Amino acid sequence: xxxxxxxxxxxxxxxxxxxxxxxxxxxxxxxxxxxxxxxxxxxxxxxxxxxxxxxxxxxxxxxxxxxxxxxxxxxxxxxxxxxxxxxxxxxxxxxxxxxxxxxxxxxxxxxxxxxxxxxxxxxxxxxxxxxxxxxxxxxxxxxxxxxxxxxxxxxxxxxxxxxxxxxxxxxxxxxxxxxxxxxxxxxxxxxxxxxxxxxxxxxxxxxxxxxxxxxxxxxxxxxxxxxxxxxxxxx
Ligand SMILES: Nc1ncnc2c1ncn2[C@@H]1O[C@H](COP(=O)(O)OP(=O)(O)OP(=O)(O)O)[C@@H](O)[C@H]1O
Ligand SMILES: [Mg+2]
Numbered sequence: 114x115x116x117x118x119x120x121x122x123x124x125x126x127x128x129x130x131x132x133x134x135x136x137x138x139x140x141x142x143x144x145x146x147x148x149x150x151x152x153x154x155x156x157x158x159x160x161x162x163x164x165x166x167x168x169x170x171x172x173x174x175x176x177x178x179x180x181x182x183x184x185x186x187x188x189x190x191x192x193x194x195x196x197x198x199x200x201x202x203x204x205x206x207x208x209x210x211x212x213x214x215x216x217x218x219x220x221x222x223x224x225x226x227x228x229x230x231x232x233x234x235x236x237x238x239x240x241x242x243x244x245x246x247x248x249x250x251x252x253x254x255x256x257x258x259x260x261x262x263x264x265x266x267x268x269x270x271x272x273x274x275x276x277x278x279x280x281x282x283x284x285x286x287x288x289x290x291x292x293x294x295x296x297x298x299x300x301x302x303x304x305x306x307x308x309x310x311x312x313x314x315x316x317x318x319x320x321x322x323x324x325x326x327x328x329x330x331x332x333x334x335x336x337x338x339x340x341x342x343x344x345x346x347x348x
Contacts, residue, residue: 114145123176136162154325202266206278223265256287292342330339
């Protein structure tokens with residue numbers, strides 16, 4: 114498979130007053146096109162930092178972040194932002210949806226950020242929200258809101274979806290529906306996915322499991338056969 118992202122010897126230092134935190138310590142990782150990577154690790158191990166620097170949301174201290182060969186770490190902030198808007202989708206633990214817009218309008222916001230001409234209705238159907246199209250966010254369950262945020266991210270057909278604890282706020286049943294939605298998108302559009310989680314069961318839905326500790330990758334496990342979200346142990 115072709116390489117989508119190459120993370121090369123990346124370190125990230127945070128300075129807060131006199132305190133220095135080495136959030137990432139010489140991390141290297143290749144992500145292939147269409148691959149689902151799951152990043153596991155204890156709190157504070159650097160998972161979110163890795164996601165943020167890989168997606169260009171945050172700067173690195175040293176190293177390289179290559180997308181199809183281009184080092185985005187060298188891009189200006191402006192160029193980085195437009196690269197992100199065009200190519201990357203984000204899903205967070207909290208859904209960051211616009212409360213005063215309905216489902217359709219929230220997804221439309223996503224499509225206008227990118228260059229995708231897909232029918233917003235098609236995307237809403239893909240995530241299984243056709244019946245809820247005209248509802249406002251407070252009229253939806255947590256799992257439904259998370260699927261709106263997936264649809265919004267998907268509306269621009271991103272090359273890569275970055276998901277930070279996408280089921281962290283959800284119970285098992287709704288969490289598994291959200292994971293099934295992500296798998297379906299990966300299968301339909303070959304979207305590359307990087308999923309950060311505390312939940313070791315979720316690791317089984319992907320192709321590769323990356324374990325982090327103290328800012329380093331301590332283990333990389335190839336998962337030969339993806340497990341269906343319905344069949345994974347929860348927590
Ligand atoms: N903006 C920041 N300023 C200073 N230190 C930071 C900042 N963001 C993260 N850190 C530190 O970097 C380290 C890694 O944090 P990170 O958020 O990547 O961990 P994590 O693995 O995502 O944890 P969690 O599972 O709790 O979300 C931690 O020690 C954290 O305190
Ligand atoms: Mg985190």
